[in-house]
Amino acid sequence: AQSVTQLGSHVSVSEGALVLLRCNYSSSVPPYLFWYVQYPNQGLQLLLKYTSAATLVKGINGFEAEFKKSETSFHLTKPSAHMSDAAEYFCAVGSGTYKYIFGTGTRLKVLA
Amino acid sequence: NAGVTQTPKFQVLKTGQSMTLQCAQDMNHEYMSWYRQDPGMGLRLIHYSVGAGITDQGEVPNGYNVSRSTTEDFPLRLLSAAPSQTSVYFCASMGQGNTGELFFGEGSRLTVL
Numbered sequence: 001a002q003s004v005t006q007l008g009s010h011v012s013v014s015e016g017a018l019v020l021l022r023c024n025y026s027s028s029v030p031p032y033l034f035w036y037v038q039y040p041n042q043g044l045q046l047l048l049k050y051t052s053a054a055t056l057v058k059g060i061n062g063f064e065a066e067f068k069k070s071e072t073s074f075h076l077t078k079p080s081a082h083m084s085d086a087a088e089y090f091c092a093v094g095s096g097t098y099k100y101i102f103g104t105g106t107r108l109k110v111l112a
Numbered sequence: 113n114a115g116v117t118q119t120p121k122f123q124v125l126k127t128g129q130s131m132t133l134q135c136a137q138d139m140n141h142e143y144m145s146w147y148r149q150d151p152g153m154g155l156r157l158i159h160y161s162v163g164a165g166i167t168d169q170g171e172v173p174n175g176y177n178v179s180r181s182t183t184e185d186f187p188l189r190l191l192s193a194a195p196s197q198t199s200v201y202f203c204a205s206m207g208q209g210n211t212g213e214l215f216f217g218e219g220s221r222l223t224v225l
Contacts, residue, residue, distance in 0.1 A: 006154075009152065032212045034212050034213075036214075041218070041219075042218055042219075043116070043202055043204075043216030043217050043218050043219055044155075044202070044204075044214070044216045045216065046213050046214070049211075049212050049213065051211075051212065090154060090155065092212075094212050098143060098145075098160055098162060098168075099157060099160070099170060099171075100145075100157065100212065100214065101157070101171075102147075102154045102155040102156070103154050104152060104153060104154040105154050
């Protein structure tokens with residue numbers, strides 16, 4: 001069985017500060033891992049994905065994530081937060097079975 | 113560029129009523145799915161389909177029915193609504209190759225009184 005744990009349901013950072021959103025996964029097979037972003041009153045859109053190629057994955061809007069098998073982690077980072085980054089972020093895991101499991105989400109607040 | 117279209121965007125039902133949430137995509141995607149989003153619980157998979165005539169259950173299928181008669185449409189039916197089904201529902205599709213890139217609709221907010 002697969003599962004995803006996102007640590008911290010709410011994260012606040014100052015504009016220009018580092019963004020770090022944590023995601024740990026559990027999977028009995030090599031996982032596919034994803035980060036999605038949801039802006040208010042919208043559906044989710046893909047930020048980036050890991051599918052067993054490079055362990056450091058770059059996504060849209062300056063975000064990146066590093067797959068660490070030893071830590072079963074896939075944390076999302078951005079060097080400098082922008083006000084427009086305020087949104088809810090979801091980590092998800094898949095294994096090729098078409099069942100994508102999402103975490104509970106982390107709401108990012110960016111302070112001016 | 114329509115993408116994934118969900119209707120209605122908002123709906124209020126009384127307990128025991130039935131309704132259908134509509135989902136249509138114009139990207140010729142084989143895979144379609146329904147999720148529900150509840151505070152503190154993230155998104156949970158209800159049902160999914162990998163092609164016309166093929167459906168399967170997700171994590172929380174009870175109380176919901178689906179069918180897939182065409183590639184474009186994937187309606188979600190609530191036969192007898194319950195307050196526990198108050199939620200925001202998202203339809204998502206994915207192209208060939210099981211890439212994991214889901215394309216989401218804008219959601220349907222359902223309240224069951």
